[in-house]
Structures are given as structure tokens and as C-alpha cells.
Amino acid sequence: MATVGLAPTPPSGSAIARPPRERTGSWPVIDRIAYGLCWAVGIGLCLIALAIVLFMFVKGIAYLRPSLLLESPAPSAIQSESGGFFDPIVGSLIVAAIGIAIAAPVGIALATWLSEYRRPTWLARTVESAIEMIAGVPSVVLAIFGLLIFSQRFLGFLSETDAGGAVSGKSFFAAGAVMSLLALPLVVGATREGLEQLSGRMREASYALGRTRSTTARRVLLPAIRPDIATGIALGMGRIIGDTAIITIVLGLTLTNEGVGRTPLISTLRGSGSTLTSYIYNNSPAGEGSAPQKAYAAAFVLLLIVLALNGLVTWLTGRGGQSEGGMLSRAFRLIPYMPDPSR
Amino acid sequence: MRAYRTLTHRTLVVSAILAVSLLAPASAMASKRLVIAGSTSMLPLVEKLAVAYHKEFHKIPAPKVEGGQTDIGIDDVASGRVDIGDASRDPIPGVDPSGLVFSKVARDGICVITNNSNPLANLSQETIQGIFTGNIRSWNEVPGATISGPIDLFDRENVSGTQDAFQNIFLGEALKISPSATQESSEGLEVNAVKAQTSAIGFVSFSATIYGGVHNVDYEGVPCTLPNAKSGQYGGVRNFWMVTKGAPKGEAAKFIDWVTKPGNLTVRKIVSSEWIAIH
Amino acid sequence: MDRHPLTPEPPRGRKRRWATARTDQRVELTLGALAVAALVLIGAMLVTVLIKAWPSFSHNGLSWFGPGGDIETQFRAMAQNKALPGHSILYFRAWPLIWATVLTTGSAVLIALLVSTLAAIFLTEFAPMRVRQVLDPVIRLLAGVPSVIYGLIGILVIAPYLDDHLIGTARRESVSYVVQLNGADVMTASLVLTVMILPIMVAITAGALASVPASWREGSLALGANRWRTIWRVSLRTARPAIVAATVLATARALGEAVMLAMLGGGRSFAPNLLDGLTALFEPVRPLAAAIFQNSEGLTIAPLGHTVYAIGAVLLVSAAMLSLAGWAAKQQFNRYGLRG
Numbered sequence: 001m002a003t004v005g006l007a008p009t010p011p012s013g014s015a016i017a018r019p020p021r022e023r024t025g026s027w028p029v030i031d032r033i034a035y036g037l038c039w040a041v042g043i044g045l046c047l048i049a050l051a052i053v054l055f056m057f058v059k060g061i062a063y064l065r066p067s068l069l070l071e072s073p074a075p076s077a078i079q080s081e082s083g084g085f086f087d088p089i090v091g092s093l094i095v096a097a098i099g100i101a102i103a104a105p106v107g108i109a110l111a112t113w114l115s116e117y118r119r120p121t122w123l124a125r126t127v128e129s130a131i132e133m134i135a136g137v138p139s140v141v142l143a144i145f146g147l148l149i150f151s152q153r154f155l156g157f158l159s160e161t162d163a164g165g166a167v168s169g170k171s172f173f174a175a176g177a178v179m180s181l182l183a184l185p186l187v188v189g190a191t192r193e194g195l196e197q198l199s200g201r202m203r204e205a206s207y208a209l210g211r212t213r214s215t216t217a218r219r220v221l222l223p224a225i226r227p228d229i230a231t232g233i234a235l236g237m238g239r240i241i242g243d244t245a246i247i248t249i250v251l252g253l254t255l256t257n258e259g260v261g262r263t264p265l266i267s268t269l270r271g272s273g274s275t276l277t278s279y280i281y282n283n284s285p286a287g288e289g290s291a292p293q294k295a296y297a298a299a300f301v302l303l304l305i306v307l308a309l310n311g312l313v314t315w316l317t318g319r320g321g322q323s324e325g326g327m328l329s330r331a332f333r334l335i336p337y338m339p340d341p342s343r
Numbered sequence: 344m345r346a347y348r349t350l351t352h353r354t355l356v357v358s359a360i361l362a363v364s365l366l367a368p369a370s371a372m373a374s375k376r377l378v379i380a381g382s383t384s385m386l387p388l389v390e391k392l393a394v395a396y397h398k399e400f401h402k403i404p405a406p407k408v409e410g411g412q413t414d415i416g417i418d419d420v421a422s423g424r425v426d427i428g429d430a431s432r433d434p435i436p437g438v439d440p441s442g443l444v445f446s447k448v449a450r451d452g453i454c455v456i457t458n459n460s461n462p463l464a465n466l467s468q469e470t471i472q473g474i475f476t477g478n479i480r481s482w483n484e485v486p487g488a489t490i491s492g493p494i495d496l497f498d499r500e501n502v503s504g505t506q507d508a509f510q511n512i513f514l515g516e517a518l519k520i521s522p523s524a525t526q527e528s529s530e531g532l533e534v535n536a537v538k539a540q541t542s543a544i545g546f547v548s549f550s551a552t553i554y555g556g557v558h559n560v561d562y563e564g565v566p567c568t569l570p571n572a573k574s575g576q577y578g579g580v581r582n583f584w585m586v587t588k589g590a591p592k593g594e595a596a597k598f599i600d601w602v603t604k605p606g607n608l609t610v611r612k613i614v615s616s617e618w619i620a621i622h
Numbered sequence: 623m624d625r626h627p628l629t630p631e632p633p634r635g636r637k638r639r640w641a642t643a644r645t646d647q648r649v650e651l652t653l654g655a656l657a658v659a660a661l662v663l664i665g666a667m668l669v670t671v672l673i674k675a676w677p678s679f680s681h682n683g684l685s686w687f688g689p690g691g692d693i694e695t696q697f698r699a700m701a702q703n704k705a706l707p708g709h710s711i712l713y714f715r716a717w718p719l720i721w722a723t724v725l726t727t728g729s730a731v732l733i734a735l736l737v738s739t740l741a742a743i744f745l746t747e748f749a750p751m752r753v754r755q756v757l758d759p760v761i762r763l764l765a766g767v768p769s770v771i772y773g774l775i776g777i778l779v780i781a782p783y784l785d786d787h788l789i790g791t792a793r794r795e796s797v798s799y800v801v802q803l804n805g806a807d808v809m810t811a812s813l814v815l816t817v818m819i820l821p822i823m824v825a826i827t828a829g830a831l832a833s834v835p836a837s838w839r840e841g842s843l844a845l846g847a848n849r850w851r852t853i854w855r856v857s858l859r860t861a862r863p864a865i866v867a868a869t870v871l872a873t874a875r876a877l878g879e880a881v882m883l884a885m886l887g888g889g890r891s892f893a894p895n896l897l898d899g900l901t902a903l904f905e906p907v908r909p910l911a912a913a914i915f916q917n918s919e920g921l922t923i924a925p926l927g928h929t930v931y932a933i934g935a936v937l938l939v940s941a942a943m944l945s946l947a948g949w950a951a952k953q954q955f956n957r958y959g960l961r962g
Contacts, residue, residue, distance in 0.1 A: 024848075031850040035748070041737055042744030045824070046753065048817060049760045055779075056771065075390070110660060113653035127657045129945070130664045136941040136948075138878025140914045141934045144921060145667045148674070160407075161375060166424040168378070212646035242768030244881040245911075249918045252409075280770045285539060285777050286885040288531035292778055299771045306766045314759070411919050414701050418923045438704050480798050492791045493798040501698030502920070522692055523801050525889035525906075528916075540785075540804065 060300020098176025107187030135185035146178035170252035183236025190232025194225030377406035381416020381429030413504025431504030452572035477521030497545030498524035678932035690715035718893035722907035742827035765821035773885035781805030830864030880911035
């Protein structure tokens with residue numbers, strides 16, 4: 001057995017103090033098998049992960065041309081005439097914007113209420129469980145529920161109504177609203193995490209100066225946890241951009257973003273269109289287009305967007321406010337709140 | 344100090360009300376356009392007609408055309424969800440909702456297709472019936488097949504008009520397509536599926552085969568081409584209908600009259616390109 | 623007075639205002655109302671889905687969950703408004719969908735559990751620093767990859783490979799009278815689903831293993847246990863609640879996966895017959911969420927809509943039960959006094 005002596009100091013940043021490396025030759029067979037298995041699985045996971053990422057990059061770079069990013073899709077079976085995916089990119093951004101525009105204020109408000117007020121307590125606990133439940137509901141179910149709501153006549157102004165009076169219920173408004181349900185648990189979770197980590201002395205100092213709870217929350221606490229809020233929003237956006245089921249069901253899938261009516265911005269939001277995810281689905285062999293090259297290119301763009309959002313989250317959690325435990329545990333603590341960034 | 348807050352609040356509230364109220368008249372002012380849904384086989388044709396219709400009458404917005412397959416289109420028009428339904432099969436009394444009016448707009452040929460690596464020259468009706476009902480299960484039993492192995496059967500979904508038409512024309516009333524066939528939900532998917540599998544066989548509208556990628560099989564010795572379909576030599580021809588609830592009225596009537604008017608050269612040109620004009 | 627006498631007067635004019643106690647009450651009421659509204663919305667969702675689903679359940683009773691015929695035929699009958707002979711129009715037997723869900727989700731979670739535990743141990747204990755630095759961001763990226771992309775890779779790379787190389791003619795012929803085999807089947811779907819839920823399980827488990835108190839591990843090592851024993855007996859035991867939570871999370875995601883399974887599961891709602899032996903691995907499946915996804919166009923047809931909402935209700939209830947399980951697992955967290 002190796003002498004313990006003066007153990008080498010672990011590199012800074014590592015939370016684990018390691019004993020000097022023990023030789024496995026002295027271990028019982030079962031332990032050695034387990035050790036070997038761990039290594040095998042670990043290396044295998046490395047390889048699979050790298051293979052997926054590299055494959056998408058290689059295929060994407062092979063098929064992505066700048067013109068694809070700027071042309072609108074055109075209906076044609078011939079690849080060279082079917083245009084690019086400008087409209088789907090715009091569509092993805094619109095849906096993400098609407099989703100976050102609804103989820104962010106509501107999420108921050110809910111998180112503040114859950115953290116600072118919490119009266120009556122039974123209501124607070126029920127709301128917490130409800131938000132957890134929403135996080136676990138499959139997005140298809142949210143989609144069919146959303147379709148039901150937006151097909152009602154009184155919400156006809158949010159989508160297209162045909163000449164016979166029936167409301168289609170499928171529009172960017174509707175899709176964005178349903179998407180906000182996806183992002184809500186993430187924003188609430190991240191904001192609550194941030195609020196709960198703030199030292200109690202911050203609040204006490206503010207109250208001692210005579211401020212009320214609402215002023216404290218608005219002027220002291222929320223600004224202090226801006227990185228956490230931003231993390232929650234970034235996670236929410238990642239989940240929204242990656243979703244396909246809601247888009248296919250609630251956004252009337254047309255090749256280009258067609259507006260309804262003539263008011264400039266509102267007509268696009270009331271109209272139908274497509275997003276990167278539905279474009280990829282339609283161009284894969286599972287959809288009509290069967291244009292794998294375009295699908296790979298669009299998938300590459302989508303992956304870049306997700307990468308950028310991930311990078312943003314990493315940077316933000318690094319800048320975190322009053323955290324104890326450093327970046328690693330912060331990031332990992334947030335993971336339970338991103339049940340699946342994409343479905 | 345209170346006045347300032349009230350001022351800010353009032354401004355916010357008023358602008359919010361203004362923004363919301365903009366939506367209501369905006370939605371009312373926008374002229375409603377026709378919504379047409381149904382057969383995926385008719386989709387390319389009706390899309391072209393919609394664009395041409397808007398080009399001719401600038402004031403009328405182009406109708407919105409969707410797929411969804413025939414039966415769903417018929418159901419939608421019966422319940423008032425869309426204005427016009429596209430049906431690629433003949434009306435079935437007793438099954439279709441009552442009160443619907445079918446207006447014929449074109450005729451279309453159905454081709455049996457196989458993968459390009461299996462360029463079957465010809466299939467008789469008997470062989471087609473055997474293959475599609477599942478009695479003939481291997482390419483070894485099919486004369487003229489260049490591959491061997493089990494047959495991969497591709498069908499359309501049960502709400503498809505093309506499936507109904509194929510069944511009536513090629514199989515007849517009594518026989519049904521084998522339930523082990525894979526069902527595709529649109530023309531495009533059917534073509535893709537046959538393109539992808541060497542042992543595949545399926546059926547699509549003639550217009551879906553124009554861009555190639557699959558092999559058209561002759562039926563009873565007659566090649567599946569547009570001239571043969573027009574002349575009546577090719578047996579697998581079915582009707583395209585536009586369906587309305589009751590007699591067509593209003594915008595829908597205008598559109599359908601424009602499409603079915605004898606002597607309308609624009610429409611004739613569009614239809615004759617890949618389908619069979621009825622006038 | 624609602625202000626402490628020593629606090630300075632709030633500035634007048636157009637400068638910033640501080641809230642008074644009355645404003646605070648109003649804020650609390652508004653926020654509370656928002657919370658109630660959110661609750662009402664979620665409750666409305668539950669209630670609406672259940673109401674729309676009720677006709678399907680009431681017509682079929684408990685045998686809704688049982689076997690009894692081809693699902694495609696049943697959907698056809700509803701879409702064409704032509705009831706199957708001897709049954710009502712709402713006749714539906716969801717067993718193939720349920721069995722497909724059990725197979726795909728169950729196998730994916732089981733394999734992922736095993737693999738993620740070993741991988742997490744590797745990541746926190748055995749991996750060299752450089753490997754860990756590369757793998758951390760890669761795993762976090764994988765956790766965020768949208769499911770369409772997994773579906774795309776599966777359908778363009780894995781399925782054709784399987785179709786050409788692993789499914790032989792003899793195997794196809796053995797089941798050709800019932801179902802057609804191609805690369806999209808239960809095995810492809812389960813494998814890709816496993817890869818989809820792995821990153822999140824690895825991340826949570828690794829996080830939990832990393833937060834095992836160093837003193838516990840050192841104590842075990844000091845007592846003479848080798849590293850593996852320490853991990854097995856001390857670290858993993860401590861991380862057990864986290865592993866349970868990760869499993870619950872992964873199951874929720876696997877259950878709700880619709881798009882990827884629709885692309886890779888195959889073209890039919892078929893219940894693989896395990897008696898077929900290995901061939902059962904290659905038979906097409908369509909789990910519950912994928913079935914909703916594929917039939918979403920028919921929602922407006924009444925009987926079809928009721929059935930699809932019924933499937934949605936089943937998924938909702940499962941999600942709620944999983945939430946409950948997750949909450950129960952979190953209770954165990956607190957027992958150990960460790961954050962997950």
C-alpha cells in the first residue's frame with residue numbers, strides 16, 4: 001500500500017481532496033471489474049458525446065451556406081429551388097420572444113411571492129406543486145390544451161378566423177403563450193434559487209431602514225440576483241427553441257411566415273409560420289420535404305443557438321451573486337430545474 | 344408625489360387599453376379569407392389555383408390551403424371549421440355527413456410505384472390485388488420483379504381519399520388492403536417511403552411522381568402517364584371534388600364558380616399541367 | 623405613521639418613490655392574485671383535458687387500457703364516422719400504446735440508470751482532470767440538444783444502418799404477415815431515448831457524488847477500504863436520493879418524448895410480441911406521446927378528439943404521479959441534510 005505521507009495538494013477549484021493514487025492491483029476481482037466497467041462506460045460516453053457533436057458539426061458545415069440563412073423557403077421538390085430557412089429562424093425567435101415575454105414577468109413575480117410573502121402557506125405550497133407538475137407535463141399535452149383554449153371564439157383576435165366564422169386557434173400568439181408554460185418553471189426555479197441564497201442580512205438591513213417588503217424585493221433583492229434571473233431566462237429560451245411538438249400542433253404550419261390581416265407587427269403574430277424545429281422535422285424522412293441536406297444545415301444552426309445559450313448560462317452562473325460553493329455546485333443545483341430543455 | 348405615481352399608472356393603463364383595443368378592430372377590418380382543407384393529393388393543385396385566383400382578383404386575398412387528408416377535410420367543412428373541403432374520392436352516401444355538396448373540379452390518375460432499383464414493367468389487376476391484400480408476400484412470386492425478398496407494402500392512412508380511391512378502382516369493393524401495410528399520412532410521405540426502401544411498393548397521385556425518384560408501374564399493360572389517363576386508356580383515374588356545406592355561397596361560391604367555369608383558360612392551363620381538366 | 627420616525631422623508635418631485643405599507647398590501651394582493659390565477663390556469667388545464675377525455679373512458683371502461691384489436695383500424699373508424707361492427711364509435715383499446723411506452727421508457731430508464739451511475743462515478747472519481755474539463759461542457763450541451771436533432775441523426779444514420787445490416791430477410795419474412803420491419807423500431811427508439819436522458823442523469827448524479835462530504839470519504843479510506851469500496855458503500859449510498867430524483871426526472875422526460883419517438887419508433891402502433899424473441903426488438907412501436915403527436919390533426923373530429931384527449935389525460939396523470947414521486951424523493955434529501 002502506498003505511504004500516505006504528504007499528499008499532493010489538490011488543484012484549486014476541485015472540491016475533492018484526493019488520497020495518493022492507489023494501485024488497483026491489490027483489489028479483489030469484483031472491484032477490479034467494477035473499476036474497468038467504470039472506465040469503459042466513461043470512455044464510451046465520451047466517445048458517443050463527441051461523436052454526436054462532431055457528426056452534427058461536420059454535416060452542418062458541409063451543407064450550410066450563407067444563402068440558406070437569408071432565403072425564404074419555397075415549395076418545390078427540387079432542392080436547388082426550395083430556398084433556405086430564413087422564415088423558420090425568424091419564427092423560432094418570435095416564438096421564443098413571446099414565450100419569454102410572458103414567462104419572465106410572471107415567473108419573477110411568482111418566485112418573489114413564493115419566496116418573500118408566502119401567505120397563506122397552503123396556497124404557496126399548492127402553487128409550488130402546481131409549477132413542479134407543469135414542469136413534468138409532456139409538451140404534447142400542453143399543446144392540445146393550448147389548441148383547445150385558442151380555438152374558442154372569444155380569442156379569435158389572436159389567430160385567424162376563416163370566412164365561415166371558425167377560429168383556427170393556430171398562430172404565433174398561441175404557440176408563444178403555450179411555450180411560456182414551458183419556460184415558467186425554469187424561470188421560477190432559478191429566481192427562487194437566487195432569492196433563497198441571498199443572505200438574510202440583506203433583507204434585515206433593508207427593513208431596518210424602513211423599507212417595505214415590496215420595495216426590498218424590487219430595489220434590493222431582484223437586482224442582486226440578476227444573473228440568476230438571466231440564467232432562468234436563458235434556460236427557458238433553450239427549452240422553447242428546442243420544442244417541436246407544440247409548434248407542430250399549435251402553430252399552423254406553413255412554409256413561410258404568413259400574416260393575417262394588414263396591421264404590421266400584429267399580422268405576423270396572428271399568422272402561421274414555422275420554426276427551425278418544425279423545418280428540420282419536415283425536411284427529415286419523417287416529413288414531407290425529404291431534403292436531408294437542408295435538415296442538417298438547419299440542425300447545425302439550431303445546435304449553434306443552443307450552444308450559445310448554454311455558453312450564456314455558464315457565463316452567468318460563473319458571475320453568480322452570493323453563492324456559496326462555487327460554480328460547479330451552482331450549475332449542478334440548477335439542473336433539476338431543467339427537466340428537459342427540449343421535447 | 345402621489346400625483347406622479349398616479350400619472351405613471353394612468354399612462355400605463357391607458358396605453359395598455361389602447362394596445363389591446365387596436366387588436367379588435369384590426370381583426371375585424373382584415374377581410375377574412377377562404378380556408379380550404381382536405382386531400383393532400385389535391386394540395387398542389389388547389390395551391391396553384393389559389394395563387395392564380397388572387398392574381399386575377401387582386402382585392403380578394405388568396406385562399407388558405409391546408410392538407411390533413413380527405414376525410415378530415417370533409418368533417419371540417421361539415422362542422423363549419425373550414426369553408427371548402429378537398430376530397431380526392433367520390434362521395435360515400437351513408438358515411439359522409441349529410442347536407443354536403445360535391446363540385447367536381449378535376450380528374451387525377453393514381454399510379455402504382457416501386458423503388459427505382461425494382462423497375463417492375465407491368466402489373467395486372469390480379470397481381471395488384473394479391474400484393475396489396477397481403478396474399479402475395481414476396482417479390483419472388485411477382486413476375487418481372489428484379490429483387491427478391493419480402494414485399495414492403497405502403498398504404499395511405501384511413502382518412503385518405505387516395506386510399507379510398509385506390510381501393511375502389513384497383514381492389515374493388517370486396518377486398519381491403521392488408522393491415523400490415525405501413526400507413527403514410529400524405530402523398531409526399533408515401534413517395535419518400537417508397538424511395539427509401541428497395542422492396543417497397545405503394546400508390547400515389549400521378550402528379551407526385553413527376554419529379555422522379557420512384558418508378559411508375561404500368562397497369563394492365565398501359566403506362567401511367569398523363570396522356571393515357573386523359574384518353575381513358577389508363578384505368579386508374581379518380582375524381583377531385585370541392586365540398587361545401589349545402590350549396591356554395593358567398594366567397595366560396597365565387598371561388599368554386601371560377602374554378603369550374605367552362606372556358607376558363609387560366610384554370611384549364613393549371614389543371615392540365617399535371618391533372619385532367621373536366622372541361 | 624407607517625414609517626419609522628428616524629427614516630428620512632422620501633424625496634419629492636420626479637425622483638424615485640418608496641412604497642408605503644398600504645402599497646405593500648396592494649402588491650401582496652396583486653402577487654397573490656397572480657399566484658391564484660396561475661393555479662386556476664393549471665387547474666383548468668387538468669379539468670378541461672379530463673372532461674374532454676371522459677367520453678372515451680366512460681364508453682370503454684377499464685378495458686380502455688387493455689388489448690383488443692389494431693389501433694389504426696380503431697382510429698380509422700372514428701375518423702370516417704363508421705363504427706366497427708359490434709362496437710360503439712368510441713371503441714378504443716390502448717394496450718399497444720401503453721405496452722410501447724412501458725417498453726421504450728422502461729428500457730431506456732433502466733439502461734440509463736446503470737450507465738449514468740457508472741459514468742458519474744468515472745466523471746467524479748477516476749477521470750483525469752483534462753478529460754473532465756472536456757466532458758463537463760459536452761454533457762451539458764447534450765442535455766440541451768433538441769429532440770428533433772436526435773431524431774434526425776437516428777432516422778438518417780442509425781435506422782438505415784439497422785435496416786441494411788441487422789434485419790435479415792429471414793427475420794422480415796417471419797413476421798411479414800403481421801407487420802413490416804424497417805430500421806425504425808423499438809430498439810432504435812430505446813437506444814436513442816437512453817442517449818437523450820443520459821446527460822441529465824449523469825449531471826445530477828455527478829453533482830451529488832461531488833457534494834459528498836470529504837470527511838466521510840476520507841474516513842472510509844482511512845479505515846482501509848479501497849477506492850471502489852468507498853465509492854460503492856459511502857458515496858453512492860449518500861447520493862442515493864439524488865439518483866432517485868434523477869431517475870424520476872429522466873422518466874418524466876422519457877414519458878413525454880413525442881417527436882423523436884414518432885420519427886424513430888416506426889410507422890405503426892404495434893405491440894411487440896416478446897415471444898418473437900429477438901425479432902421483437904425490431905418491431906415498430908408508437909408510445910402514448912407519439913400517438914398524440916401523430917393524431918393531432920384529427921382533434922377536431924369528435925370521437926378522435928375524445929380519444930386523443932384520453933391519451934393526454936393518461937399522460938397527465940402519470941406526470942402528476944411522477945411529480946409526487948419526485949417530491950417524496952426530495953423528502954429523503956432532507957433526511958440526509960444534503961442538497962441535491
